[in-house]
Amino acid sequence: MAKVQTDRRDFVKYSTLGVLGLVLGGGIIFSPYTLRAENRLRPPGAMPEKEFLALCIKCGQCLQVCPYHSIELADMAMGHGEGTPYIDANVRACYACEAVPCVLACPSGALDHSCEKAEDIKMGIAVLEFPDTCLAMSNTPVPKGYNDKMHKFIDGVRHINPLEDQLLEKFDKYEGEQCTLCADMCPIPNPMGAIAMVPDANGGNKPEIYDGCIGCGACQEVCPTSKPSIVVKPRVTYDEYYTNKS
Ligand code: SF4
Ligand code: SF4
Ligand code: SF4
16 A cells, blocks of 8 residues: 555656656746756847747747858757757857848747847857967967868758858968967957957967957857857846956
């Protein structure tokens, strides 16, 4: 008898957990924990996370129009928000198209149509997270093979857009040079307002971030260190990270 009760308790416990898992997996509950756990870079114009998850109809229109193949749809393994679009800047960042076609293509309002041009994009903020590994700060030239990852990505793309070829051409010229890749590859119309190489205390240079950064993640993608020295903090503003920090 005791065994049956234990089994029943276990059944109730595990089926409850199972249902909870399914609910969370489907993105139905927006607990503060779930939203905090969500740390994905969303496409340009994305509404605040809770609204974004409620509005996105998972149609994939945004990723179909992206010329850089920047947008992916989350799969089940990624937890909640299955089928919603995100950008993995370690793989392919956003390159801030002037007319922001991903936003234009969004039929649901999950990507806010008031984001009309590259300067309107606010996805997050770049941070030199690992200064100890930054090549510029140790005067280490960009090593051979630094561009393998981007070539591999392009090789896997079925229909390469000419813009991707131009990007690769620009990126391919840095072997043996002092690293300025994050600053040079910043795609916004006024990159000097977002990032610049400045002298550091040890006689090297370091990237410095300014309030024009839109958090597109290009600097993270092109950083040649094995774990990018510079990363984007999704949904964090310049003021939140830099101004209010000190
Ligand atoms: S702005 Fe351009 S590169 Fe960035 S996600 Fe939208 S379509 Fe892709
Ligand atoms: S500094 Fe980095 S994240 Fe910011 S706009 Fe430039 S490339 Fe994008
Ligand atoms: S891309 Fe920027 S952050 Fe990365 S190693 Fe080069 S200078 Fe440093």
